Amino acid sequence: MAKKRTLLHEDPRWEDFSDDFAGDLVGFAIDVVELPPTPQQITLYNSVAPSRSMVSVSSGHGTGKTTALATIVLWHMLCYPQSITLLTANDMAQLKATLWKEIGLAVERIRRGPYGWLAEHIEILANGQMRIIGFPDTWFVESKTANEKTANKMAGRHGEWLMIIGDEASTLPDAVLTTLRGALTEEHNRMLLTSQPTRNAGFFYRTHHDLSKLNGGDWTPLVFSSLESPLVSDQALKELWDSYDDDERRVRLLGQFPQESGKHMMNLPAAEAMYRRGRIIGDDEPYGWVVLSDIASGEGLRDKSTVVVARIIGYGERGPDARRVEIVTVPVLTNNVRSNRFAGLVAESGDPYDGVTYVVDSGGLGINVCQDLEDMGKPVHRVNWGNPCFQNKNKDRYMNLRAQAMHQAARAAKEGRLSILTGEHRKTMLSQSSRIPKTFTDKGRIRVPPKHSKEWEGMPSPDLWDAVCFAFLEGLIYTASQEGDGDGRSLGDSLESEAEALFDDVV
Template structure:
């Protein structure tokens, strides 16, 4: 006859274990998980440990937040009898790829350490759940996507030892968080919210403002800056600081909420400066010509097809090889050209320039224009900026190519790397370029909201500025012009830099 398994609460070692660590989360991290905490993690552990704690963490990159969450989950599971821990997030796949991976690693560290016996009572399941063996329905950790249906189900669970953790909480729906908060009715219940501080509205934002203990509320607000984390090297910090704009630094590094002025990619003074700086590419530099075209998709009289002609040079987004662009001409902005003849107009504009490249929006009616240009034998870069970025660094930073191109164009304008040399359609250009909305996803990636959403504040499709932004889209390769002699060496240098830029971080 098989020997009956000893349940955790029957194990003579467990009562002493619980007495030692239930009130000592820092000690649990050091002695049980054997992962000495950073000062920021110690602050988190001591804030979470008391009963009825409600803690909200706004965090930058590299602060060890996910590792700390894994430790907290295991502490609550192992130290309290028949405890229930509920994990919720908008992106369950991301939760499984990050937090549950850390939980699995932490369990293995426990298994190899002085309290390895307790790991034998844990069962991790493939569906994003974990339980104490023998207590399938009463002693467990479970994960649910954040929506009203699952929130109501989760809120229906009650218990003396109940903890709710909301990850990437800045984008959790207010109704969901409010419902979950309302489930904490007993003496030893806890709630923990963690996120990058991506939005200036919502429940998570309020936990750091009117709902915080600093303002008489119930929430302990913690801010974890990457600049203060020993887990981020000085070199990595410098690289990130130099590559981010001011709002990205606040959100992704400093754990701070974006400034209200950051709701647009750039402001009117920056846009106006594009008309004031003159030439920024020397005639002796190996620049190339590009013809950029956005095709009207038939959204009405305010939706216009556009052709922009520009000089471009460089392949980076910062440093000496950062892309510079001069808009030399805007020969066409119209809603009165049929797409079936538009390719001829685009090709005609490129005929005046040496070694020209065409970059054309291939969405909607633009696909026909692209096909016609290819039939004419023109070197074409199709713009599909709803697609994700190709380079790893851009995938992590932008939700898609549209956000990447628009953000890099705005950054170039701020840094003096974008100049407009023609006064054609100046008012439209200033209006469009200074009003492009910018938001952040739950993972802190830059996002341009869908057209006609409330963030656009009634602005029509920015077709003219769209075309200019095409010059900054990832992967747009130009051919150095032969208008000036002696370019052979420059062409080689340009090719080397473009290969490094396009493929340097692809793994």
């Protein structure tokens, strides 16, 4: 007859273990998981450990948040009998790829350490669940996507030892977090929210403001800056700091909420400065010519087809090779040209210039224009800026090519690398360029909201500014004009090195 399995609470070692670590999360991390915590993690552990704790963590990159969450999940499950831990997030696939991966690694560290016997009582399932063997319905960890249906189900679970953890909580629906908060009815219940601070509204934002203990509320607000984390090297910090704008630094590095003034890519004074700075590309530099075209998609009088002619030089986003652009002329801004004639207008716009690259929005009717230009033998760069970026650094930073191009154009305008040399359609250019909305995704990536959403505040399609932004698209390669003397390198040498620089970060 098979010997009956000893359950966790029956193991004579468990009671002493629970007595030692139930109130000592820092000690659990050091002695049980054998992963010495950073000062920021110690602050988090000490804040979470007390019963009835409600903690909200606003965090930048590289603060060890995910590793700390894995330790907290295991601490709560192993130290408290019949405990229930509920994990929720908007992106369950990401949760499984990050937090559940860290949980698995932590279990293996426990297995190899002095408390290895605990690991024999843990069963990790494939569907984002974990349980103490022998207690499938009463002693477990489960994860659910954040929506009202799952929130009501999760809130229906009660117990003396209940903990709710919301990851990337800045984007979790307020109704979900309010429902889950209302489920914490017993003495030893806890709730923990963690996120990059991507928006100035919502439940997570309020836990750091009117709901925080600093304002008489229940929530302990913690702010973890990448600059104070020993897990991020000084070199990495400097590179990120130099590449980010002010709002990105606040959100992605400092763990602070974006400034209200940061809801647009740039403001009106920055846009007006583009008209005052004059030439920024020397005649002796190896610049190229681009004709940038955005094709109306049939939205009526508010939607216009656009052609912009520009000089362009550089492939970087900062330093001496940072891209510089001069807008020379805007020959077309109209809703009166049929799409089957538009390719001819685009080609004519580039005829006076040497080595022109034609950059054309290929969505909707634009695909026909691209094909017509290609049939003419013109070099065409098709724009599909709803697509994701292809360089790893930009995949992590931007939701798609649209966000990348618009953000880089705005940054160039603010840094003096974008100049408008023509007064054509100035009023339209200023209105559009200064009102492009900017938000952040749950991962802190820059995002341009869908057109006609509330963030656009009734603004019509910014066709003119769209075309200008094409000049800053990742992967746009131009041909150096023979008009400039350059630096002595052959055109082939220049293009080869520039192409290598563009693609060296692609997997």
